[in-house]
Amino acid sequence: MTPSTATRASGVTDVVFDAVGITFHSDTASTEAVANVTGTIPEGRFVSVIGPSGCGKSTLLDMVGGLLKPTKGSISINGERVTGPRKDTSMVFQEDSTLHWRSVLDNVAFGLEVHGLPKAERYETARSMVELVGLSGFESHRPGQLSGGMKQRVAIARALAMQPRVLLMDEPFGALDQQTRQFIGRELLQIWEKTRNRVLFITHDIQEAVYLSDEVWVMSARPSVVKEVVTVDLPRPRPSGTHALPRFRELEDHLWSLIKVEAEKTLGAGAQRA
Amino acid sequence: MTAVIEQRRVRRGNALPMKRKAALLRWGIIVGVLLLLEVLTRAGAISPAIFVPPSEIIWRLISIVPTPQFGRDAWVSLSTILISFVIGLVVGLALGVFLWKVPAAGRVLEPFIVTGYAMPTLLFYPVLLALLGLNAGPIILIAATMALVPIALTTMVALNAVKPILHKLAKSVNASNRQYYLKVLLPAATPLIFPGVRLGFIYAVIGTIAMEFILAARGIGFRVGFYYRELQTGNMWAYIMIVVVLSVIVNGLLTALERRIRRDML
Amino acid sequence: MSLDTKALAAPRVSARRARNQTVSDNLWRIAVLVGLFVLWWLLSLASDLVASPFAAFDALASTFADGSIYRPLGATVNAVLVGFAIAAVIGFPLGYVIGRSKFLGAVFDPIVAGAFAIPRVVFFPVLLQIFGVGVGAQAAMGALAAVFPIMVSTAAGVRAVSPLLPKLARSLSLTRVQTVTKIYVPAMAPSLMVGIRIGFSIALINVIIADFFAARAGLGLLALRAYGQLDLPLMYGVIVLLALIALAGNIALWALERRLAASRR
Numbered sequence: 001m002t003p004s005t006a007t008r009a010s011g012v013t014d015v016v017f018d019a020v021g022i023t024f025h026s027d028t029a030s031t032e033a034v035a036n037v038t039g040t041i042p043e044g045r046f047v048s049v050i051g052p053s054g055c056g057k058s059t060l061l062d063m064v065g066g067l068l069k070p071t072k073g074s075i076s077i078n079g080e081r082v083t084g085p086r087k088d089t090s091m092v093f094q095e096d097s098t099l100h101w102r103s104v105l106d107n108v109a110f111g112l113e114v115h116g117l118p119k120a121e122r123y124e125t126a127r128s129m130v131e132l133v134g135l136s137g138f139e140s141h142r143p144g145q146l147s148g149g150m151k152q153r154v155a156i157a158r159a160l161a162m163q164p165r166v167l168l169m170d171e172p173f174g175a176l177d178q179q180t181r182q183f184i185g186r187e188l189l190q191i192w193e194k195t196r197n198r199v200l201f202i203t204h205d206i207q208e209a210v211y212l213s214d215e216v217w218v219m220s221a222r223p224s225v226v227k228e229v230v231t232v233d234l235p236r237p238r239p240s241g242t243h244a245l246p247r248f249r250e251l252e253d254h255l256w257s258l259i260k261v262e263a264e265k266t267l268g269a270g271a272q273r274a
Numbered sequence: 275m276t277a278v279i280e281q282r283r284v285r286r287g288n289a290l291p292m293k294r295k296a297a298l299l300r301w302g303i304i305v306g307v308l309l310l311l312e313v314l315t316r317a318g319a320i321s322p323a324i325f326v327p328p329s330e331i332i333w334r335l336i337s338i339v340p341t342p343q344f345g346r347d348a349w350v351s352l353s354t355i356l357i358s359f360v361i362g363l364v365v366g367l368a369l370g371v372f373l374w375k376v377p378a379a380g381r382v383l384e385p386f387i388v389t390g391y392a393m394p395t396l397l398f399y400p401v402l403l404a405l406l407g408l409n410a411g412p413i414i415l416i417a418a419t420m421a422l423v424p425i426a427l428t429t430m431v432a433l434n435a436v437k438p439i440l441h442k443l444a445k446s447v448n449a450s451n452r453q454y455y456l457k458v459l460l461p462a463a464t465p466l467i468f469p470g471v472r473l474g475f476i477y478a479v480i481g482t483i484a485m486e487f488i489l490a491a492r493g494i495g496f497r498v499g500f501y502y503r504e505l506q507t508g509n510m511w512a513y514i515m516i517v518v519v520l521s522v523i524v525n526g527l528l529t530a531l532e533r534r535i536r537r538d539m540l
Numbered sequence: 541m542s543l544d545t546k547a548l549a550a551p552r553v554s555a556r557r558a559r560n561q562t563v564s565d566n567l568w569r570i571a572v573l574v575g576l577f578v579l580w581w582l583l584s585l586a587s588d589l590v591a592s593p594f595a596a597f598d599a600l601a602s603t604f605a606d607g608s609i610y611r612p613l614g615a616t617v618n619a620v621l622v623g624f625a626i627a628a629v630i631g632f633p634l635g636y637v638i639g640r641s642k643f644l645g646a647v648f649d650p651i652v653a654g655a656f657a658i659p660r661v662v663f664f665p666v667l668l669q670i671f672g673v674g675v676g677a678q679a680a681m682g683a684l685a686a687v688f689p690i691m692v693s694t695a696a697g698v699r700a701v702s703p704l705l706p707k708l709a710r711s712l713s714l715t716r717v718q719t720v721t722k723i724y725v726p727a728m729a730p731s732l733m734v735g736i737r738i739g740f741s742i743a744l745i746n747v748i749i750a751d752f753f754a755a756r757a758g759l760g761l762l763a764l765r766a767y768g769q770l771d772l773p774l775m776y777g778v779i780v781l782l783a784l785i786a787l788a789g790n791i792a793l794w795a796l797e798r799r800l801a802a803s804r805r
Contacts, residue, residue, distance in 0.1 A: 101539035296646030525657035
């Protein structure tokens with residue numbers, strides 16, 4: 001069952017997944033990580049991807065970012081096939097990826113610097129991004145002086161500074177403690193309300209997926225397909241009270257039941273191999 | 275979030291009094307030992323063939339330093355140190371990069387390198403003496419070899435220790451290889467490489483002075499041996515003190531630089 | 541976070557691959573040694589001042605045959621062991637104390653670090669005066685040099701010990717001595733091994749230096765005498781012997797170090 005989101009009117013700048021699959025070959029085995037993913041991410045859409053461990057969520061993200069090539073099918077952005085890293089995508093990783101020898105401002109300007117933007121322009125953009133993520137006043141600080149949550153905000157600012165067509169986030173809050181995670185999730189939405197990028201957001205946290213997104217793609221176990229696309233029809237903006245809404249609970253439960261089945265498959269397979 | 279930064283500042287503030295107390299005690303010990311030696315040597319408890327009063331050593335130091343002979347000796351030693359260090363640095367960095375790029379080489383050569391650390395490159399001094407003659411050549415070569423080993427090893431380890439996520443980051447923004455090396459890899463590895471560079475410099479100093487002493491060639495190391503053979507204990511100790519002061523200053527400067535680098539870049 | 545397919549493949553395969561890798565690594569190492577040997581041989585053909593490896597081994601072998609090697613060999617090994625022992629007796633306790641106490645560490649660290657940077661060689665004339673020519677001076681020089689790396693690595697080893705361990709010791713009501721021997725020493729063993737290995741090497745280097753001018757008998761002295769008598773093959777032979785001693789000692793200690801590290805896991 002591969003429901004497609006293509007029924008929605010798709011724009012030319014959308015991210016389009018067309019029967020995307022990838023198989024990894026090692027010296028001894030071939031593993032099909034992703035079997036068939038088809039879908040689109042239209043403008044301004046916040047899409048979360050959840051699924052059991054090892055189902056290829058990060059791999060999917062890496063493919064959109066051009067770091068991996070699909071062995072089947074293709075991914076297109078703005079009508080062009082993704083063949084490598086591009087200027088219109090940017091990534092935020094789970095692990096701290098700030099450059100510790102650079103100031104916050106220089107960190108945020110990093111992507112623009114690599115792309116060759118002149119100094120004045122990139123610092124202007126960097127400054128506004130720093131303000132956008134709520135780190136005004138910390139421009140000259142070093143990452144070593146910042147907390148984990150602040151460092152991730154720097155990473156987000158850096159990614160946003162490149163004004164990507166799609167923002168790729170690989171469990172960006174996974175390394176943070178739960179309180180910080182909820183706090184920064186709210187902040188992310190506030191920032192996103194202003195920039196409205198397309199977002200592809202990977203997470204293990206079902207609650208987080210429901211709270212943040214417009215739709216949630218539930219991946220099956222490996223070799224993975226998109227098992228179901230769950231539309232999150234909660235109103236925006238989403239204040240912290242959103243978690244208490246009954247509809248929130250419904251969506252959470254539904255997603256959990258879908259995941260449970262796939263997770264058991266994965267765990268079962270693991271137990272067999274051991 | 276500002277609270278985190280405040281916390282760190284407060285913690286550092288509380289450490290200071292202990293540092294100051296420790297420094298006081300340290301200087302107290304040093305001065306105390308010097309005073310003790312002064313008393314013992316003047317009283318004759320320590321033979322003048324072994325040690326002379328510190329006050330006399332200081333006096334001799336003051337009279338030696340302005341002399342042209344000292345200037346020449348110092349120039350020879352310092353230039354030898356610098357040349358061997360630079361050679362050791364260049365070769366060491368290159369070797370370290372090679373061992374990092376070709377991990378198999380690092381694995382294969384590890385036992386050799388581990389011993390190379392230990393192996394008295396000094397052993398080959400007679401060989402080098404035979405090959406290069408009694409000049410600065412053997413000294414520079416041996417000191418450079420001593421310097422390059424820690425530099426190469428630290429460089430290899432440092433490059434390997436750079437977080438792989440930074441490479442992924444560079445790829446994700448489509449950085450060229452050159453941009454990755456210059457903007458990411460090198461700055462990321464520098465605070466880890468620098469301790470090796472510092473050690474390399476220290477070995478260049480040690481190697482140079484030791485070789486000058488043994489080879490009885492020229493320079494400050496030579497002077498120590500010279501005055502020993504001339505039974506001029508006072509002058510000998512004056513030159514020993516010069517070596518001590520030089521080493522301590524160099525080490526101090528490099529350690530301060532290392533701390534700065536760690537603070538700004540780690 | 542990325543899919544690690546290599547880890548998914550059957551784990552049994554990696555053990556076999558590791559063994560193959562060790563075999564090929566060792567073959568490469570042998571190749572390197574052979575290469576060095578060949579290089580040496582070529583150099584000896586090119587220069588009068590370099591004796592051929594065969595002549596060197598020959599000369600060395602004959603000293604073993606006529607027994608003339610044993611006195612210098614014994615003297616050097618003796619001096620290294622005694623020097624190292626002295627350095628250990630002084631260095632381990634001092635290093636431990638400096639490492640345990642934050643305050644003492646703050647006091648003495650700069651002194652130790654500064655002293656480490658001083659070429660110990662310059663103090664050798666003094667030691668010569670004190671001990672006279674002979675094993676005493678050689679051992680003292682070795683000890684003076686080796687004590688620093690031992691102190692530094694012991695202190696570092698103590699500092700690296702998890703703070704949970706002293707708490708464990710207290711909860712078990714161990715005496716001071718028991719705490720040191722049963723808790724700290726095993727935890728610090730790898731760091732101690734590093735200190736021992738480096739200390740051995742540095743003791744060896746400095747004993748050889750001492751040989752050059754403070755010895756009645758020793759391998760360094762033997763090499764120097766051979767040079768003076770223009771017996772180049774013997775000189776090179778002795779150098780090779782010294783190198784082998786350094787290599788053997790180091791590899792043995794390094795293997796011991798690795799075994800200790802592996803057994804902890």
